[in-house]
Structure formats: C-alpha cells, structure tokens
Amino acid sequence: MSILYDEGQQAIATESRRVLDARASKDRLLKLLEQVGEHDAPFWDTAVEQGWTALAVPEEHGGLGLGLVELGLVAQASGAATAGAPFLTPGFGVTHALVAAGNADAAAKYLPQIAAGEARGAVAFAEGTDILPAAPATRFADGKLTGSKPAVPGGLKAELALVWASGANGPVLALAELAGAERKAVSSFDNSRLYADLTFAGTPATVLAEGAAATALAREVLARMAVVTAHEQVGGAEALLHIARDYAVTRKAFGQLIGAFQSVKHRIAEMYGLVEIARANCIHAAASAGTDGFLLAAADARLTATEAYDTCARDCVQIHGGIGVTWEQGLHLHMRRARSLAIEQGNLLFWEDLLVETLTGEAA
Amino acid sequence: MSEIETYRAQARAWLESVAPKYSRAARGKLNLSVEEDLALGRQYMAEKYDAGYAGINWKTEIGGQGLSNMHKIAFDAEEMQFGMPNVYFGISLGMPIPILIHYGQDRAWVKERVIKALRGEEIWCQLFSEPSGGSDLAALRTKAEPDGNGWRMTGQKVWTSWAQYCDYGVIVVRTDPTVEKHKGLTYFWVDMKAEGVEVRPIKLAGGDSHVNEVFFDAVRLEDSQRMGEVGGGFGVALHTLMIERYIATDSAGFGPHLDLFVDTTKELTINGKPAIKDGRIRSAIARNHAMRAGLDSITKRAFAMMQAGMQPGPEGSLQKLVAVRSRQKLSEMALDLQGNQAFDFDPHAYVKEDWGTSWLNAPTGRIAGGSDEVLLNTIAEKVLGLPQDHRPDKGVPFNAIPA
Numbered sequence: 001m002s003i004l005y006d007e008g009q010q011a012i013a014t015e016s017r018r019v020l021d022a023r024a025s026k027d028r029l030l031k032l033l034e035q036v037g038e039h040d041a042p043f044w045d046t047a048v049e050q051g052w053t054a055l056a057v058p059e060e061h062g063g064l065g066l067g068l069v070e071l072g073l074v075a076q077a078s079g080a081a082t083a084g085a086p087f088l089t090p091g092f093g094v095t096h097a098l099v100a101a102g103n104a105d106a107a108a109k110y111l112p113q114i115a116a117g118e119a120r121g122a123v124a125f126a127e128g129t130d131i132l133p134a135a136p137a138t139r140f141a142d143g144k145l146t147g148s149k150p151a152v153p154g155g156l157k158a159e160l161a162l163v164w165a166s167g168a169n170g171p172v173l174a175l176a177e178l179a180g181a182e183r184k185a186v187s188s189f190d191n192s193r194l195y196a197d198l199t200f201a202g203t204p205a206t207v208l209a210e211g212a213a214a215t216a217l218a219r220e221v222l223a224r225m226a227v228v229t230a231h232e233q234v235g236g237a238e239a240l241l242h243i244a245r246d247y248a249v250t251r252k253a254f255g256q257l258i259g260a261f262q263s264v265k266h267r268i269a270e271m272y273g274l275v276e277i278a279r280a281n282c283i284h285a286a287a288s289a290g291t292d293g294f295l296l297a298a299a300d301a302r303l304t305a306t307e308a309y310d311t312c313a314r315d316c317v318q319i320h321g322g323i324g325v326t327w328e329q330g331l332h333l334h335m336r337r338a339r340s341l342a343i344e345q346g347n348l349l350f351w352e353d354l355l356v357e358t359l360t361g362e363a364a
Numbered sequence: 365m366s367e368i369e370t371y372r373a374q375a376r377a378w379l380e381s382v383a384p385k386y387s388r389a390a391r392g393k394l395n396l397s398v399e400e401d402l403a404l405g406r407q408y409m410a411e412k413y414d415a416g417y418a419g420i421n422w423k424t425e426i427g428g429q430g431l432s433n434m435h436k437i438a439f440d441a442e443e444m445q446f447g448m449p450n451v452y453f454g455i456s457l458g459m460p461i462p463i464l465i466h467y468g469q470d471r472a473w474v475k476e477r478v479i480k481a482l483r484g485e486e487i488w489c490q491l492f493s494e495p496s497g498g499s500d501l502a503a504l505r506t507k508a509e510p511d512g513n514g515w516r517m518t519g520q521k522v523w524t525s526w527a528q529y530c531d532y533g534v535i536v537v538r539t540d541p542t543v544e545k546h547k548g549l550t551y552f553w554v555d556m557k558a559e560g561v562e563v564r565p566i567k568l569a570g571g572d573s574h575v576n577e578v579f580f581d582a583v584r585l586e587d588s589q590r591m592g593e594v595g596g597g598f599g600v601a602l603h604t605l606m607i608e609r610y611i612a613t614d615s616a617g618f619g620p621h622l623d624l625f626v627d628t629t630k631e632l633t634i635n636g637k638p639a640i641k642d643g644r645i646r647s648a649i650a651r652n653h654a655m656r657a658g659l660d661s662i663t664k665r666a667f668a669m670m671q672a673g674m675q676p677g678p679e680g681s682l683q684k685l686v687a688v689r690s691r692q693k694l695s696e697m698a699l700d701l702q703g704n705q706a707f708d709f710d711p712h713a714y715v716k717e718d719w720g721t722s723w724l725n726a727p728t729g730r731i732a733g734g735s736d737e738v739l740l741n742t743i744a745e746k747v748l749g750l751p752q753d754h755r756p757d758k759g760v761p762f763n764a765i766p767a
Contacts, residue, residue, distance in 0.1 A: 260751035277658030352650035
C-alpha cells in the first residue's frame with residue numbers, strides 16, 4: 001500500500017478533525033475525570049454516526065471495508081481532541097479477530113452489530129503486568145470461560161470481549177458476550193476509559209483460534225491495535241506541540257516572547273522531531289499491515305509514538321509554567337491520556353522486547 | 365519492474381563489475397595513503413563517467429545524463445553499499461559544480477569544468493566558513509575590493525574540505541562593509557592554484573586532515589569569476605546549501621548500522637550474562653531501531669512525494685540532528701559494552717564499521733553542516749514560526765558591528 005495518502009484518506013482525516021473540533025468539549029472531558037463509570041458519550045455517538053465503527057468491517061457485514069490507514073487517521077483526530085472512547089480501538093481489535101479467524105457464523109452474527117455501533121468491543125488479554133501472558137490463568141473449557149481479567153479498557157460498558165485464555169491444547173482466543181460476566185469498575189487517573197475488572201464464571205464464549213494460531217492472531221490483533229493507538233498518540237502529541245508553540249508566541253517574560261528563549265524554542269523543536277518521527281512510523285506501519293515486516297513496523301510506531309506523547313505532555317506543561325498545572329487549563333487531560341494509551345496496548349517494556357526478539361530472534 | 369528498478373539493477377551490475385578494483389573491501393587490503401586512494405578515486409570517476417553514471421540528473425547539454433532525481437538517488441543508494449573511493453568528489457559535485465552550472469558566465473568554460481569534475485580530473489571546494497564566523501555565515505570578513513575591471517581578495521577561510529587537492533573553489537566574500545552584513549556579500553569562483561592562495565591542512569581530533577585553513581593574499585579575481593549579483597552572495601550561498609538536501613541522508617548518522625550493534629551485543633557479556641539479554645541493551649536497540657525507522661520512513665515518503673511531483677515536507681531537516689546524536693550515544697554504549705577491549709583502537713578504521721572511530725568522529729557530525737543548536741533554531745523559526753533569536757547586529761552596517 002502507498003505511503004502517500006490518497007484523496008479519500010485525506011478527506012477522512014480532514015472531516016474527522018473538523019467534526020471532532022466542533023464537538024469536543026474540554027469541560028465535559030474534565031467532568032468525566034471526576035466520576036467513575038462514564039465515558040464520552042457524545043464522542044461515541046459521533047463515532048457511530050460518522051461510520052467510524054464500520055470502517056474496518058467488511059462490506060458484506062454492513063461495513064465500509066477499509067483498513068488501518070483510515071482507522072489511524074480517525075484515531076489521530078480523536079487523539080488530538082483527547083476525546084476517544086475506550087471502544088473504538090478494541091472494537092477494531094475484535095473486528096480484526098472476527099475477520100481473520102474465519103469463523104463465518106460468529107462473523108455474521110457480531111460484525112453487523114459492531115459496524116452499527118450496537119455492540120461495543122473490549123479486548124481482555126492482560127493479566128498481572130503482562131499484556132499477553134504466555135500461560136493465562138483465565139481458563140476456557142466446554143465452551144465456557146472461567147477466571148478474571150484486571151482493568152480491561154472499556155470493559156465496564158462493552159457488550160463483547162475478546163479474551164485471551166488457556167484451553168486444553170494451549171492458548172485460546174475466545175469471544176464472550178459480557179452480559180454473562182461480572183464487572184467491577186476501576187477508579188483510575190483516566191476514568192473515561194472505563195477500566196473494569198472482568199470476572200468470568202462459566203461465561204459462554206465462542207472460540208476464534210486455538211494453539212499456535214491463537215498466539216499468532218493475538219499478536220496480530222495487539223499489533224494492529226497498537227498501530228491505531230500510535231496514531232491516536234501522535235494526534236495527541238501534535239496537538240500539544242501546537243498548544244506549546246501557540247503559548248510561546250503569546251506569553252511574554254523578561255520583556256520578550258518566551259518562544260525567543262532557546263531553552264523554550266529548542267524544547268518545542270525537539271517535540272516537533274518526536275512527533276514527525278512517530279508520524280512517519282505510523283504511516284509506514286499502517287501501510288505494511290499484512291506484510292512480513294508488520295510486527296516490526298508496529299513496534300517502531302508504538303515506541304516512538306509513546307515517547308512522543310509522553311514527552312510532549314511533559315514539556316508542554318513545563319513550557320506553560322504555573323498555568324499548565326491548573327485543572328481548568330486541561331493539559332493534564334493529555335498527560336493522563338498519554339499514560340493510559342502508553343499502557344493499554346502493551347507498555348514500552350513489552351514492545352521493546354518484542355521488537356528486539358523480532359529483530360534478532362532472541363527472546364529475553 | 366519499473367523503469368527505476370531496471371535502472372537500479374543495471375547500475376548494480378556495473379558497480380559489481382568494477383568493485384574488485386575499487387570497493388572498500390578491495391582497497392582495505394592495500395593499506396593505501398590518502399594520495400594513492402585519491403588517485404584510484406580519479407580512475408573510478410573516469411570509469412563511472414564513461415559508463416554513463418556521472419551527472420545522472422544533470423542536463424545533457426552541460427555534460428550530464430538528463431535523467432531524474434530518482435535515477436540519481438537509485439544509483440547513489442547502490443553505490444553507497446560498495447564504499448567506492450568517491451569521498452573526495454562529494455562536495456565538489458554536490459554543491460560547487462551545480463552552483464557553477466547555475467551561475468557560471470562563460471558556458472563553454474563551465475561545460476569543460478563540469479566534465480573534468482565528473483571525471484575526477486578536477487576537484488572543487490566550498491570556501492564558506494571563517495575563523496570569526498562560526499555558525500553565522502553572514503559574519504565573514506574575507507574581502508574583495510574593486511581592482512580595475514576585477515577584484516583583489518584578501519582574508520582567510522577555514523574547515524575547507526579537501527582544499528589541499530582542489531583545483532577550484534567557490535567562495536563568498538565581503539565586497540561592501542558599509543551595508544548590513546547579509547547585503548554586502550558577493551559570490552565568486554576562485555582558482556586554488558592562483559598566486560596568493562595558501563592551503564594549510566588541519567589535523568582533526570580523529571587524526572585525519574581532510575579539512576584546511578586557506579589564506580588569500582591579494583588574490584586577483586576577474587569580474588567574470590563572479591557568480592550572481594554584486595551584493596547577492598548570501599542568496600547564492602543559501603541556494604548552495606539547499607541543493608540536494610534529501611540526497612545526504614543516513615539514519616545511522618554516518619556511523620555504523622544498528623545491525624553492527626546487535627552483532628556486538630551478541631558476542632559480549634555483562635557480568636557473565638549475554639549482553640543481548642540485558643534489558644538496558646534491549647531498550648537501546650529497540651529505541652534506536654524505532655527512531656531510525658522513523659527517519660528512514662521520512663526519507664522514503666519524501667522520495668515518494670518527489671516521484672509524484674510533490675514537494676516533500678520540512679521534516680527532512682530532522683535527519684542529521686537526530687541521527688548523529690543517536691550515533692554518538694550508541695557508539696559510547698558500544699565502547700562501554702566492550703570494556704577494556706575497547707582500548708584496542710585503530711584510528712584508520714572505517715567510521716561506519718567501527719565503534720571507536722565512529723565515537724571519536726561523531727562530534728564533527730554534530731557541528732559540520734549546521735550545529736545541533738543551529739538546526740534546532742532553524743526548525744523552531746522556519747518550521748514552527750517561533751521568534752528569531754535576539755540579533756543585535758540586525759540592521760547595523762557590517763563595519764559598525766563590534767568585532
């Protein structure tokens with residue numbers, strides 16, 4: 001696939017940004033931080049209305065049949081707005097698992113619901129500190145799941161969960177309807193992500209893949225979600241770069257604009273470098289989906305985007321001085337989101353190891 | 365296969381055919397002096413010209429091949445892998461000759477110079493930096509005063525690469541000290557063998573001497589040697605620096621490829637444990653890979669845009685800044701990893717294949733061609749629109765600026 005966006009893709013980027021600029025509300029997002037159990041409902045409605053939930057769903061199941069490039073562009077726009085809802089990226093993870101697994105019945109049942117925004121997705125892989133544990137404690141037997149998954153993003157209000165579990169013959173990737181699971185909300189520094197501890201006690205689930213195929217598919221799902229998230233991170237980092245730049249050409253100190261001080265202007269120039277490198281990796285990764293180099297490209301995108309968003313959040317606050325640490329200014333929205341996104345699809349430590357293992361063939 | 369791919373395959377075949385005589389691998393065994401290596405380089409350039417791979421993207425009427433930038437980039441990418449003895453001609457053909465083609469007055473004479481430069485028979489240098497100038501190109505003090513129907517030039521330049529082997533140079537000098545510093549400069553070409561020109565090599569920290577001080581003592585310049593308008597020298601100089609911005613990119617910062625670091629870590633241990641299993645090492649490999657992949661993607665995208673007839677974005681300006689800093693740190697880490705074994709040092713080892721020379725020469729890369737600080741300023745001011753640094757010499761006639 002080309003690394004230059006075509007007209008349709010550019011239109012998606014422009015339109016999603018325009019829609020989100022018009023509908024995002026800092027006050028609403030700030031409020032969500034103070035309560036447990038609510039997400040940015042207007043964003044989710046927008047996502048459904050704009051067809052973003054249908055983007056990667058094949059046309060025969062009521063979707064638009066597009067891919068990672070288009071999803072990435074929407075994610076970039078929602079990252080800039082710190083909007084997002086926890087379902088869009090994992091919803092895509094569930095979609096990809098359903099498309100790739102080749103279970104026609106499950107695909108026919110669930111994909112139209114996902115496309116229409118009726119079924120929201122969560123991806124429950126992590127246990128303990130590992131995003132993809134080698135031997136998950138959650139068990140799958142006789143068509144049922146037993147065990148628990150901690151702090152699943154979107155888990156509190158999703159209808160479907162893609163679960164990484166242990167079966168009789170190695171790992172299993174199973175799809176469960178969450179009506180049959182117990183959920184407990186997690187109070188977090190980024191509450192609108194709807195983190196929830198999920199407990200399965202004989203919850204019925206559909207097997208999508210088993211054994212080595214399950215491992216390969218879980219990695220692929222995680223890598224694809226990581227690329228979408230990397231775009232979201234770049235969107236956030238780029239927004240912070242612009243916020244920092246705009247402040248530096250407005251605010252004066254010692255009789256001049258602070259942007260004229262090299263300590264400030266160089267900090268902003270370094271932010272630009274991190275953003276552009278991460279963006280380039282995102283574009284490359286999205287264009288390499290389905291190729292041999294995809295896992296490596298996804299890791300490159302994930303690492304540089306995480307570094308870019310964290311650094312830009314840190315430095316943008318620093319450039320603002322006191323006003324930067326106030327509740328009202330809202331820069332902490334980005335700071336919080338930078339951290340939640342950094343962890344959600346596997347932390348830096350996971351991706352660093354995965355990258356080196358892919359590169360050298362040596363496990364840690 | 366696309367036309368470019370076919371061209372690339374043909375270029376590769378030709379390079380392979382001459383590699384036994386000229387490649388780094390072939391020359392490495394011979395222990396050549398710089399002069400001997402240069403002589404071999406001149407032979408290589410002549411063969412390259414005869415094979416039709418010289419001046420690839422230049423017009424045929426001036427001695428080039430009349431092909432596209434993409435052909436040139438494709439050939440360069442292949443050629444780089446062989447380590448041919450072409451380093452002496454990089455600046456000559458990179459900046460001075462294209463500028464001569466653009467501004468040179470006597471076209472027949474220009475064409476003759478172009479062909480001789482392409483064949484390696486003549487080499488050109490670029491005389492910009494001065495001892496008091498530093499990063500401020502417009503602060504130069506070498507002057508040319510009117511002298512009959514020409515000029516007389518006196519002053520000193522510094523950091524001039526390969527000047528000791530050069531036949532000609534392009535030079536920016538002050539022709540009017542009574543106007544603002546950017547406005548009193550004029551651009552000329554100069555005969556490096558002319559009376560009054562003296563070249564003194566400078567030995568660098570890494571041990572080699574490819575850069576020089578060049579002194580001009582009342583050197584005569586004909587007005588026909590002028591390139592561009594009187595007082596228009598700064599603009600021509602900027603034009604020089606903009607040429608072929610995307611061709612000199614290397615995400616390894618002109619140091620070793622990351623594969624070499626991985627190989628190094630596979631051979632070594634940390635407290636008896638394999639270095640490649642160490643989290644610090646893995647983190648360094650992963651972060652460097654990700655960063656370099658980003659730079660490579662920026663380059664690939666820029667080429668794709670050029671091929672599609674679009675103008676690449678300004679992110680290409682990040683290449684040297686980011687890559688050379690990372691090379692410096694990675695080289696330090698590689699030496700660290702080697703422990704006492706790192707002390708066994710060969711100053712003549714190739715910087716792209718050796719951590720010691722890569723480390724020792726890395727500071728040059730962070731200074732030459734725009735220091736990190738200047739590059740950050742450029743990004744901040746030109747790309748992000750941040751305010752210019754405080755410039756107390758702005759609007760002041762050059763001769764009124766305190767020295």
